[in-house]
Amino acid sequence: MSRTSVPAIPGPIPGPDLAEGVRRFNAASVGRISGTLKAAAAGMPPRFIGIVLMVAAMMLIPIVDTAAKYLSADLSPLFVAFMRYAASTALILPIAFGLRGAANMLPRNGWGMHALRTMLLVSAMSLFFVALTTVPLADALGAYFIAPIVAAVLALVILKERLTAGRIAGAVLGFAGTLLIVRPGGGMEPGLLLALLAGLLFGGYIIATRAAALRSGPLETLTFQCLFGALLLSPFAILFWEQPTAMQWGLIALMGLVSITGHFLSITAFRFADASTLSPLVYFELVSGAALGFFIFGDSPAPIVWAGIALIVTGGLIVIRR
Numbered sequence: 001m002s003r004t005s006v007p008a009i010p011g012p013i014p015g016p017d018l019a020e021g022v023r024r025f026n027a028a029s030v031g032r033i034s035g036t037l038k039a040a041a042a043g044m045p046p047r048f049i050g051i052v053l054m055v056a057a058m059m060l061i062p063i064v065d066t067a068a069k070y071l072s073a074d075l076s077p078l079f080v081a082f083m084r085y086a087a088s089t090a091l092i093l094p095i096a097f098g099l100r101g102a103a104n105m106l107p108r109n110g111w112g113m114h115a116l117r118t119m120l121l122v123s124a125m126s127l128f129f130v131a132l133t134t135v136p137l138a139d140a141l142g143a144y145f146i147a148p149i150v151a152a153v154l155a156l157v158i159l160k161e162r163l164t165a166g167r168i169a170g171a172v173l174g175f176a177g178t179l180l181i182v183r184p185g186g187g188m189e190p191g192l193l194l195a196l197l198a199g200l201l202f203g204g205y206i207i208a209t210r211a212a213a214l215r216s217g218p219l220e221t222l223t224f225q226c227l228f229g230a231l232l233l234s235p236f237a238i239l240f241w242e243q244p245t246a247m248q249w250g251l252i253a254l255m256g257l258v259s260i261t262g263h264f265l266s267i268t269a270f271r272f273a274d275a276s277t278l279s280p281l282v283y284f285e286l287v288s289g290a291a292l293g294f295f296i297f298g299d300s301p302a303p304i305v306w307a308g309i310a311l312i313v314t315g316g317l318i319v320i321r322r
Contacts, residue, residue, distance in 0.1 A: 046272040046273065047272060047273045047277060049269075049272045049273075050269040050270070050271070050272030050273025050277070050278060051269070051273060051277065051278070051281065053265045053266070053268050053269035053272070054265070054266055054269040054273070054278045054281045054282075055281055055284050055316070056265050057262045057263070057265035057266040057269065058262075058266075058281060058282055058283075058284040058285040058288065059284060059285070059287070059288040060258055060261060060262040060265070060288070061258075061262050061285050061288070062285055062288040062289040062292050063254070063258045063288075063292065064084065064255050064258050064259050064262070065289070066289075066292050066296060067251045067252075067254055067255045067258075068080050068081075068084065068129060068255065069132065070251060071083075071244075071248060071251055071252070072129060072132065072133065074242075074248070075240075075242055075244070075248070076236070076240035076242070077126075077129035077130050077132065077133055078126060078129070078130070078233070078236035078239075078240055079236060079237060079240040079241065079242065080129060081122070081125055081126045081129055081233055081236070082230065082233035082234065082236050082237040083237070083244070083252045083255070084125075084252070084255045084256065084259055085122070085226060085229040085230040085233055086230050086237070086252075086256075087252050087253055087255055087256025087257075087259075088226040088229075088230075088255075088256040088259045088260045088263075089226040089227055089229075089230045089256075090256065091256050091257060091260055092222060092223050092226050092260050093105075093223070093226075093227075095219070096219055096220070096223040099219060100219065100220065104220070105220065105223050106220055106223055106224050106227075107212075107215065107216035107220045107221060107224055108216070108220075109215060109216070110212060110215040110216060111224075113208060113211050113212045113215065114212050114216075114221060114224045114225070114228070115228060116208050117205055117208035117209050117211075117212050117225070118224065118225045118228045118229050118232070119232065120201050120202070120204045120205040120208055121201075121202070121205045121225070121229070122229045122232050122233060123198075123201050124198040124199070124201035124202040124205060125198070126233070126236075127194045127195070127197055127198035127201070128140065128144055128194075128195060128198040130191075130194055131143075131191045131192070131194040131195040131198065133191075134190065134191030134194075135191035135192050135195065140191070140192065140195035143192055143193075143195035143196035143198075143199055144195050144196070144198055144199040144202070145174075145175065145178040145199060145282075145283065145286075146175070146196065146199040146200065146203065147199045147200070147202040147203040147206065147279075147282065148171050148174060148175070148203070148206075148279040148280050148282050148283065149171055149172075149175055149203070150199070150200055150202075150203025150204070151203040151204075151206035151207055151275055151276075151279035152167060152168070152171045152275075152276050152279055152280070154203060154204065154206075154207045154275075155207060155210070155274065155275040155276045155279070156276070158207055159207060159210060159211070159274070159275060161274050161275060161276045162276070163276055164276075166318050167276045167277065167280070169315070169318050170280040170315040170316060170318040171279070171280045171315065172315070173311050173312070173314055173315030173318065174280045174283035174311070174312050174315035174316065175283075176308075176311055177283065177286075177307075177308040177309065177310070177311030177312035177314075177315065178283060178286065178308065178312070179308070180304055180305070180307055180308030180311065203279075206275055206278070206279050206282075207275055209266070209267060209270050209275075210270045210274065210275040210278075212267075218264055218267040218268040218271065219264070221267050222260060222263055222264050222267060225263065226260065266278075280315055280316060281316050283312040283315065283316065284312065284313075284316060286308075286309065286312055287309055287312065287313070290305065290309060
C-alpha cells in the first residue's frame with residue numbers, strides 16, 4: 001500500500017489577541033448551552049441524569065460501528081480504528097482549546113488512570129474490528145457483550161460499590177437478551193476469542209472510566225483519550241495507509257463527530273451514577289443497532305430478536321427503578 005503525504009496548508013498564524021478572543025467566544029457560547037442544560041436538569045436526581053446520558057450515548061455508538069463496518073470492507077480495520085481517533089482528535093482539540101486554553105486542555109492529575117482507560121478502550125475496539133473480519137457479527141457480539149457482567153463484578157471488587165439484587169437481575173436479563181439476539185455458535189474460533197477478549201477489556205474500561213471521571217472533567221478526559229488513542233494507533237496508520245475516497249472521508253468525519261459526542265455523554269454519565277448502575281445500560285446499543293440494521297441494510301429482526309430487545313429494555317428498567 002502506498003503512503004500519501006498531505007501537504008501543509010499555508011496561512012496566517014493567529015496572534016495571541018485573536019486566539020484569546022476565539023477562546024473567550026467559544027467559552028461564552030458553550031457556557032450558555034451548559035447553563036441551559038443545567039437549568040433543564042435542575043431538580044432531577046443525579047442518578048437519573050447519569051442514566052439518561054448513558055442511554056443517549058449507547059444509542060449513538062452503533063452509528064460509529066455501522067460506518068466502521070462499511071469502511072472495513074475496503075480498508076484495514078486497524079487503519080479504520082486509527083482514523084476514528086484521528087477524526088475525533090481533530091474535532092475535540094479546537095473545542096478544548098477554546099474552552100480551557102492550551103494549559104488546561106488535559107487533566108492535571110491521574111494520567112496513569114486516564115492512560116489505562118484509553119489503552120483498554122483502544123485495545124477493545126481494535127480487537128473487535130479485527131474479529132469482525134474473521135467471524136460473523138452475531139458471534140462476535142455475543143462474546144463482546146460479556147462486558148457489563150465483567151464491569152458489575154469489577155465494580156464490587158475494585159470500586160467497592162454495592163451490588164444489589166436489582167443490579168444483578170438487570171445485568172443477567174440484559175445478557176440473556178443479547179444471547180437471544182445474537183445466538184452465538186458453539187465453536188470457539190480464534191476470531192471469537194478475540195471478540196471475547198475485547199468484551200473483557202471493555203468491561204475494564206467501564207470501571208476505569210468511573211475512576212477517571214471522579215478525578216477530572218469530561219472534556220479534559222475526552223481530549224486525553226482522543227490524543228493518546230490516536231498516538232497508540234498511529235503505527236497501524238503507517239503500516240496500513242490507504243488514501244480514502246471522498247465518501248470514505250465523509251464517513252470518517254461522521255465517526256469522529258459521533259464518537260466524541262457519545263464518549264462525552266458516557267464520561268459525564270459516570271459523574272452522576274456508579275458503574276453498577278450504568279454498565280447494564282450498554283445493552284441499549286443493541287436496540288439502536290437493530291434499528292440501523294433495518295433502515296440502512298434492510299435487516300428485518302425475527303421475533304426472537306424482538307424478544308431479546310424486550311429483555312434488554314426490561315433489564316435496564318429494573319436497574320433504573322431499583
